[in-house]
Every structure is written in C-alpha cells, then in structure tokens.
Amino acid sequence: MADPRNDLETLIELMAKLPGLGPRSARRAVLHLIKKRGVLLSPLAEAMTRVGQTARECLNCGNIATGDLCDICTSEKRANGQICVVEDVADLWAMERAAVFRGRYHVLGGTLSALDGIGPEELRIPKLRDRISAESVSEVILALGATIDGQTTAHYIVDELPGVTVTSLAQGVPVGGELDYLDDGTITAALNARKSL
C-alpha cells in the first residue's frame, strides 16, 4: 500500500498534467476537491473510473464510443450521405452543439504536418476513402481550421477523393463579430467570399 501522504502529492501532480491547469491551479483544485469530497471528489473519481472502463474510439469515425461504433455511426437517422471531416473530437462536439449538421463525422485526429511528421496514414484518411462507397456518401464537408496545415489537409483530401463532392465551411465574419477585432486574413477571406444581397 502506498504512503497516503504521497497520494495527495500524486493527485496534485496528475491534476497539473491536465490542459488548462498548472501546479498552482492543480493545488487549488485538489483542496477544492477535498472540501467538496461528497459532492465532487467521490462522484468525479467514479465518473473517471467508468469513463476509463467504457470509452474507446469509434472504429468507423474516430469519435468517442462505448462500443465498437459511436452513437452517430449506429444511428440510421444520421446516414444522410454527408460526412463532416473534423480535426478532433472537440470540433465534433462544437458542431453537435450548433445542432445544424445532421450527417455523420470523420475525425482525422489532427492535420497533415511535414514539420511534425504527420502523414495521411496517421490521420485516418485511408478510412475516409473506404467510407465513401461503404456509406454511399454524396458530400464530404471539410470543417478544418483556417490554418496552413488545415488548408494543406483540405487540398490533400480533395485530391484523394476524385469524383466526390467536397465542400468546406465558409470563411467570413463570425456572427456577432465586430470587424475591428478581426485579423486581416479573416477580413480578406470574408471580402473574397462576399455575396450578392
């Protein structure tokens, strides 16, 4: 059995590894957890244990699943012939919160990056190609970041899927966004994609 004093230090060290928390905020968080033992610490430990036992990667799309396939891939309602390609699961969740897309997803797990040595095989792109015919896909919608790597990845996917309609999220002024706060690239993109009213 481990030294109980070390359990506390171990907990702080592990918490400090979470994105968004450093050593100081990890200590604060652990003190908060101990104060709220009944309503927070115990439920959190249980939720982590259960998620650790059940969560896995959907074999089809890369979303988080509790079986071989995720809820979206098993739902017939989501088989509308559209696949939205995102970089990671956080982007999939952002799309789902917008509640505007009714098709399925494909989570790349990143973007092509010569610098980081990330090629197509690392990105689940071969699996995307397989899904086109397997799921009678009519349109692939790219929802990738407006970064250089994101755009490189977009161009690669277009080349990899000849004969498939590939579209991309529009670039422009965010809803509620003030022009004065936008970077030049966004303004340029918005101007180039201007529409007749």
Add this chain to the structure above:
Amino acid sequence: MADPRNDLETLIELMAKLPGLGPRSARRAVLHLIKKRGVLLSPLAEAMTRVGQTARECLNCGNIATGDLCDICTSEKRANGQICVVEDVADLWAMERAAVFRGRYHVLGGTLSALDGIGPEELRIPKLRDRISAESVSEVILALGATIDGQTTAHYIVDELPGVTVTSLAQGVPVGGELDYLDDGTITAALNARKSL
C-alpha cells in the same frame, strides 16, 4: 447501471466545477484524459479514490491529515513553541514551500467577516486559544492576507490572546494580496521581518 453516454457528460460537468476550469476547458481536459487513459485517466481516478478515502481535517490544526492528526502536529521537531496562523490549507502549503518556518500551524478556515456572517466560532479560534497552554506556545505568528478582513481577524486574535506574543508577517505582503500568490522569496522576507503587535 448508468447510461455510459451519460458518464461522459457527467464527467465533463463535474470537471467544469473545478476552480480554473470552465465548460470549454473541462471538455478539452476530458478529451485529453481519454487520449491518455493509461498514463493519466486511470491513475487520476485511483488517486482521487484513495485521497477521498484517506484525507481528513487534522483535529488539532485544520491541515489535511490522513489520521486524527497531521504530519506536522505529530512531528516533535515542529514543536518549537511557534504557531503560524493561516487562513487556509493553500496558505499553509505556500509557507511550507518557502521552507523557512519550522513550527506548527493553525488553519483558521477563513477570516472574520461581518458581511459573510463568519464569526470566531466558524474559524477555529477557540481551538487556537486551547493550544496556547496545551502546546506551551511562546509565539503566535499571524500569516493572514493584507485585506481588511485579514487585518480585522488579526486584531481580534491579539485581543483574544492576552499575555501571548503575537507577531505578524512584515510588510512585503502586498496590500490586497493573497498569500498563496506570493513567491517564496517574498514569504521568506516577510517572515524574517515580522513585527510584534
């Protein structure tokens, strides 16, 4: 058995209750946990479970303990006749990191606050009075924040402990500053320049 999909949502909701994390950073943290299941999620769940089972409040000083008394209260080496009074355990940890104080602590659990209805009974002040004779205390060092409530609490403690030498951390604690935000050097300088009240 709970719906496994809800486990993930429950985990995100609980994580969002931690200080320093909001809904967005909680989602990011949970995705990170799932990606690092073996090296982070499982050890974290175990550490939380163990801390939840073992951590309690030291009956003497209010520090976090694994038995009735904390390591500092059970260590004879720390019985040097000095008690350092802090607001909370985070402040105690900050003092210990500075590694300059060799006595024991007394964790008030807050400061007197008419506004928040916090009186002496809520603050473990009666227990502090008991310890003066029980532990042959020669000096009580107040390491309270340089806030109005902190200073009110300091004056109250001085009045409550007639005949006891009560000192306070020196100027060097910035006005309005909280102890836990200070670097080790500032804490060391403030302790060394402490003044009699």
